[in-house]
Structures are given as structure tokens and as C-alpha cells.
Amino acid sequence: MKGLLLKEWYLIKRYCRVYLIITALFLALSAFYDGNSFILFYPSLLCGMIPVNLQSFDERSGWSKYSGALPYTKSQLVSVKYLTGLLAVIAIMSATVVIQTIKAISVGEFSLHRLFVTIFVMSILEFFFSSLCLPLVFKFGTEKGRIVYIVMVGIFCGVLASISGGFAKIPVLKINTNMLLICILLAGCALYAASWTLSIALYKKREI
Amino acid sequence: MNAIEIKGLTKSYSGFKLDNLNLILPEGCIMGLVGQNGAGKSTVIKLILDMIRKDGGSICIFGRDNTDNTALKEEIGVVLDSIGIPECLTAYEVGQVMRRTFKNWDRHKYSFLLQKLSLPSKKPFKEFSKGMKMKLGIAVALSHNARLLVLDEPTSGLDPVVRDEVVEMLMDFTRDEKNAVLISSHIVSDLEKLCDYVAFLHKGKLLLCEEKDRLLEEYGLVNCTEEELICFPRKAVMYKKQSPYGTQALVKRDDMPCGVKVSPVGIEELFVFMVKEAK
Numbered sequence: 098m099k100g101l102l103l104k105e106w107y108l109i110k111r112y113c114r115v116y117l118i119i120t121a122l123f124l125a126l127s128a129f130y131d132g133n134s135f136i137l138f139y140p141s142l143l144c145g146m147i148p149v150n151l152q153s154f155d156e157r158s159g160w161s162k163y164s165g166a167l168p169y170t171k172s173q174l175v176s177v178k179y180l181t182g183l184l185a186v187i188a189i190m191s192a193t194v195v196i197q198t199i200k201a202i203s204v205g206e207f208s209l210h211r212l213f214v215t216i217f218v219m220s221i222l223e224f225f226f227s228s229l230c231l232p233l234v235f236k237f238g239t240e241k242g243r244i245v246y247i248v249m250v251g252i253f254c255g256v257l258a259s260i261s262g263g264f265a266k267i268p269v270l271k272i273n274t275n276m277l278l279i280c281i282l283l284a285g286c287a288l289y290a291a292s293w294t295l296s297i298a299l300y301k302k303r304e305i
Numbered sequence: 306m307n308a309i310e311i312k313g314l315t316k317s318y319s320g321f322k323l324d325n326l327n328l329i330l331p332e333g334c335i336m337g338l339v340g341q342n343g344a345g346k347s348t349v350i351k352l353i354l355d356m357i358r359k360d361g362g363s364i365c366i367f368g369r370d371n372t373d374n375t376a377l378k379e380e381i382g383v384v385l386d387s388i389g390i391p392e393c394l395t396a397y398e399v400g401q402v403m404r405r406t407f408k409n410w411d412r413h414k415y416s417f418l419l420q421k422l423s424l425p426s427k428k429p430f431k432e433f434s435k436g437m438k439m440k441l442g443i444a445v446a447l448s449h450n451a452r453l454l455v456l457d458e459p460t461s462g463l464d465p466v467v468r469d470e471v472v473e474m475l476m477d478f479t480r481d482e483k484n485a486v487l488i489s490s491h492i493v494s495d496l497e498k499l500c501d502y503v504a505f506l507h508k509g510k511l512l513l514c515e516e517k518d519r520l521l522e523e524y525g526l527v528n529c530t531e532e533e534l535i536c537f538p539r540k541a542v543m544y545k546k547q548s549p550y551g552t553q554a555l556v557k558r559d560d561m562p563c564g565v566k567v568s569p570v571g572i573e574e575l576f577v578f579m580v581k582e583a584k
Contacts, residue, residue: 100405104391107402111393154391163389165356166455167406168378304357 101169101177104160108151109181116143120189128196137193141219142250144185145226148178152231153239165305175235175297179227179289186223190216210275217282224285226250228292235300306368308332308453308485309353314362316348323348323509326362330502333482335475337496337517338489339576340506346489347386349506350457353487354383366453379408382446386458388438392431396424396441400448407449415448422470436467443474454478454486460495468492472499493573505576512579517572524575525567527554537561544578
């Protein structure tokens, strides 16, 4: 599994450099634009695309076939994509937490609740898109999976824009029911776990 | 012990059926799997590597069933026709990934092979020539103390010098009598140099699987006229080919009458005759 993770890291370094630059740019912007949800959460959307793109590179280079001949189980080959997605969201969340905390402390408006909400929304975004997209990718291949993903992001952004008036403050940041937040996060985690299990089952049936 | 033992193997796709394949590759031997494009060579290899599910039959590698057996894959070095190494990785990075993939990864051997094959360690795989890509695939397959090498069309598209290097490396590998190689190709001349056993596959059926030397001893070619051919025993003539210049027949040497000049037959000619017969 370590070998697979290392391979993913090499691929991210080379092919996902643009994502890393855009993410860094949006993280930097989030320090200056207060409450702009699009700037705050866009890196999470990008992050959700990384596992799908990695799978696409694997299919193009023939790694998907070759890895079937290496001493890895199909569960491991699927799991590495989910783990990479998790690691990416953790990295982006950590950076966001640091930036938002420094920003909030510097203006004297630090709110733990608001920080938690930010983390919850970010993780849910990544969980939601990866959870829906990855099983399709493992079942049908990346081309169809990617189309579904783009359509989903388009719909999501459209809905977000229409309810928040041009990507301004979105209502979710005003949620103050802790229980609701926890329920949403748990639902996101459950969805991710179910998607992970489903992808393994689908990939086991797929002939490479 | 047999390196590979296949019994009654079947696999169906729409428009193709691998039909009741039986094949044995003993340790210390090299077997060439010969067949036209679409004959089923890659399907057999994928089934051996448990990359696709079989419909029936059994496959044992070193006496162990190959299904869901990741430990067994430690003992198999694989080179596929598409290689499969990510384009952006350098040979050094491939080594780092494989070191964490195979328990028996031998990094000294890998470095030695990179040097021996003049492969740059810091150049991305996508900048390699086809020959270099194939050599890197073989270097990886030889660096984790595999006992069985499975190679799918490793010499296709390579220039004669690189092909010769590949053939030499494989011969080196089988100097250890516990090792074995299964190599598929439609370039029969390479297999002729290399193989102890030859298996002919045609439209999913195994036409024959024999020791190469025995095949060459058993069969021969006769150039004659149509009238002369009629005089030969029927069971001796396997196939005939007529042209304006005469008739050429593939014959079984033992069944031919004394005094008839039987020329040696190459594996390629034998394969072409058999495929045409099967058609």
C-alpha cells in the first residue's frame, strides 16, 4: 500500500501541480475576502477531483492493468484513491484552519463554532463529490465518471449561486445547531464509507 | 514441480471463446505462446495473472491456485505489452515505488540492471524510446527475485539489437533451474531462439503444445509435384500448399517413406501451416 501511496504522490506532484497552485491561490485569497464561501470552499471541490484524475492517469498509462499483476488486492487499488482524497482534504482543511484562525485572531473575531462549520462544510463537499463520482469511475472508467462529476459541480455551483446571490455569504455559515452539524458530518462520513465499500465491490467485478 | 499448470481453462467473451485450454510449463523452461492477433494469448496471460475471472478450469502456479493469491504475485515478474509504468515517473522513482510493493525487492540488482541496460535513472518514462521502456519493464520484473516471468509481446516493435538483448536476458534468467518464462509473441523467430516449449494458439484453441526440438524433429517440409504427393501415405501429409512452381507439404517425418528428401521446418512455417489447416 505504501508503494501505491508513493506513486499517487509522484503523480500529484507532476500532474496536479495546477490544482496545487489554484488551491494555494484560493487559500491566500480566503485570508483577505471575508465570508466569501466560493473562495473558501472551492479548494475542497478541486480536491474532490484529484482521485478521479489520478485514476484517469492510471488508465491512460496502462497502470490500471499493470497494477493488477502486482501483489496488491483490488481493495487496496481502490482504497488508495479514497485515502489520497482523504489526505488531500485533511491537508487543505489544515491549511484553511491555520489561515482562518490567524485571520480571526488578528481582527479579534475568533469563533470556534464558525471554524468548525467551515471544516464541516469543506469535508462534506469533498466527501459528497468523491462519494458519488468514484463508484462510477470504478464501474465505467474515468471518462464517463468525469462527465458525471463535471455535471454535478455545475449543478452545485448553480444552486449555490442562486441561493446565495452571486457566491456571497451562504446560509450554511449561519447554522448554529451543533447537533445538525454533527449529523451532517456523520452523514458525509457514512456516505464516503459506503461509497468506498461500493467501489471495492464494483472494481472486484470489473475485468481490467 | 511445474511452474504453470493449466487444466480445462475456459473464458468466453462475445465473439471469442478460450476453449478447454490445457498447458504445462515445467520449471527451468521457457515456453513461447504463439498466435495471431486475437488468438487469445493476452487472455491466457491475464487469466494466469488473475487479472480477469475464468469461466472454468484451474490454474496452478508453483503448485498453488492463482485465484486471489497476492503472495503468489511476489513470485511472478510481469511485462505487459503496454508496460504500464506511469509516464511521469523516472526509473529511480519506479524503483522507490517497487521497493515498497515487493517484499523481495533487490535495489542493488535494479541499479545494476539500469546500468547494464544503459537506462537513465532521472529521465521520465515518457521520454524513453520504446526499447528503453521495454527494458525498464524487464528490469523491474527481474529485480524482485521472481521465479516466473510472464511476458506479453515483449519484443514487438523493438529493433533487432534490443530484441537480441531481451532474448539474452531471458536466457540468463532461466539458467537457474527453478525459474521459468512464459512469453507470448507473434514474432516467431524470437521464440525459436529462446524457447524450450512452443504452444500454438488459434482462435482460442490450443493447436499444439510441444517441446520445440521434438517438433522440429517430428515435422519436415517436402517440395514435390502433385503426382508425387498422392503417393505419400495420407497420415504423413499434414498440410499442402500449391503454387505455380510446385507443391510444398508439411509432413510427419516418421510416416514418410524412406528415400524422400524431407527438409527441416522452422517454427514459423510450422505455425503458418497449422493455422491455415485450422482455417
